[in-house]
Amino acid sequence: MLPAGGNWWGLENTHRMAIFLVCRTGYRSTSLCCRFNSNYVMRMRYMFELKENDNACQQAYNSGAFFLFHNLSPLLRQKEKRFWAPKINAAEIKKFLVEVKQDEQRMEDSMLVGCSDECTPYFALDLGWLDKASVESKFNGSFTDFRKAFFQLEEEEISLISTAKALLHWHDNHKYCSQTGMPTMKNLAGSKRVCDHSGTIYYPQMSPVVITLVSDGSRCLLARQASFPKGMYSALSGFCDVGETLEETVRREVAEEVGLEVTSLWYSASQHWPFPHSTLMIACHAQVPPQQSEISINEQELEAARWFSREELVEALGREARPSKATDNSLAFWVPPKQAIAHHLIQEWIKQQDSPSCHC
Numbered sequence: 001m002l003p004a005g006g007n008w009w010g011l012e013n014t015h016r017m018a019i020f021l022v023c024r025t026g027y028r029s030t031s032l033c034c035r036f037n038s039n040y041v042m043r044m045r046y047m048f049e050l051k052e053n054d055n056a057c058q059q060a061y062n063s064g065a066f067f068l069f070h071n072l073s074p075l076l077r078q079k080e081k082r083f084w085a086p087k088i089n090a091a092e093i094k095k096f097l098v099e100v101k102q103d104e105q106r107m108e109d110s111m112l113v114g115c116s117d118e119c120t121p122y123f124a125l126d127l128g129w130l131d132k133a134s135v136e137s138k139f140n141g142s143f144t145d146f147r148k149a150f151f152q153l154e155e156e157e158i159s160l161i162s163t164a165k166a167l168l169h170w171h172d173n174h175k176y177c178s179q180t181g182m183p184t185m186k187n188l189a190g191s192k193r194v195c196d197h198s199g200t201i202y203y204p205q206m207s208p209v210v211i212t213l214v215s216d217g218s219r220c221l222l223a224r225q226a227s228f229p230k231g232m233y234s235a236l237s238g239f240c241d242v243g244e245t246l247e248e249t250v251r252r253e254v255a256e257e258v259g260l261e262v263t264s265l266w267y268s269a270s271q272h273w274p275f276p277h278s279t280l281m282i283a284c285h286a287q288v289p290p291q292q293s294e295i296s297i298n299e300q301e302l303e304a305a306r307w308f309s310r311e312e313l314v315e316a317l318g319r320e321a322r323p324s325k326a327t328d329n330s331l332a333f334w335v336p337p338k339q340a341i342a343h344h345l346i347q348e349w350i351k352q353q354d355s356p357s358c359h360c
Helices: 013-025 030-035 039-052 054-063 090-099 104-109 132-139 146-150 155-172 246-258 310-317 341-354
Strands: 065-070 073-079 082-084 111-115 121-126 207-215 219-224 236-239 264-273 279-287 304-309
Touching (some): 039 054, 039 111, 039 121, 054 090, 054 104, 054 121, 065 090, 065 132, 065 155, 073 146, 073 155, 090 104, 090 132, 104 121, 111 155, 121 155, 146 155, 155 264, 207 246, 207 341, 219 246, 219 341, 236 246, 246 264, 304 310
Parallel strands (some): 207 279
Antiparallel strands (some): 065 073, 073 082, 207 236, 219 304
């Protein structure tokens, strides 16, 4: 529990300094980690201080590593088939800004997106105001469309790059106070914006979305929207309405989209999904009675929906995530790639079919 006033800096100064010495030098002390439960706790408290203390965040710029963007497209490097987002150190960023006759203070446009196990802070900086080719040449990479980049990176990098894109986009679209019309200012970490005129504080937000894999016991239902790539089917999904619980959203979406009534449901997992902007995908499994499984498609929402057997889904999971032709020249259906939580739901359902006594 935090001390009175909600400020963990009410801890003794000796403890506070110990944490920062560890964080800033990257040294891991076994006794200190035990005192604060884990390295994770230490990192989260360090991140909290950077978000709340502009002076600490400004100092962290000097030891931090930066992901670079250009108009929301991340800088990637490639070696053979492997892609990664390089972490550029602060000294390189400052040197480049001097070379292109820009003020080093532009680094304060950065957003804090995470930190390493050694408490190296990670920032994201969008250089969209500079010549794209010059930045690519300097840092030996190429700015890649975000949607394409998302499916080419490893899981840890996807999380950081998604956070970066979401924050950069949110700040771009919240430069003015909705109450006064006056400009808002971000804190250095990018964890909030403040209207000095009214004192109103704005925090980045995500929209909750349920994504639901419906089953009648032996089959599961997948659907496609007209906007999907050709041949791709996925789980049903929809935004939560104001005032709804997750359970109510699942039942409403299934009824609206395919005309089925859910009798039971259970939570599976969640995922930050950066498309189109920033949503929290809340994944669930839902059950409908096998004797009441006739689909009635809402054509305003869906292009198609159908039941699939376990065998069909196992085969689809083995296909590449792109349109392909089946042996009879028809388009073989495929499912979202492993980075999407819908893929996880399908794998989980197959596992449950093999062990029906457990909701995995």
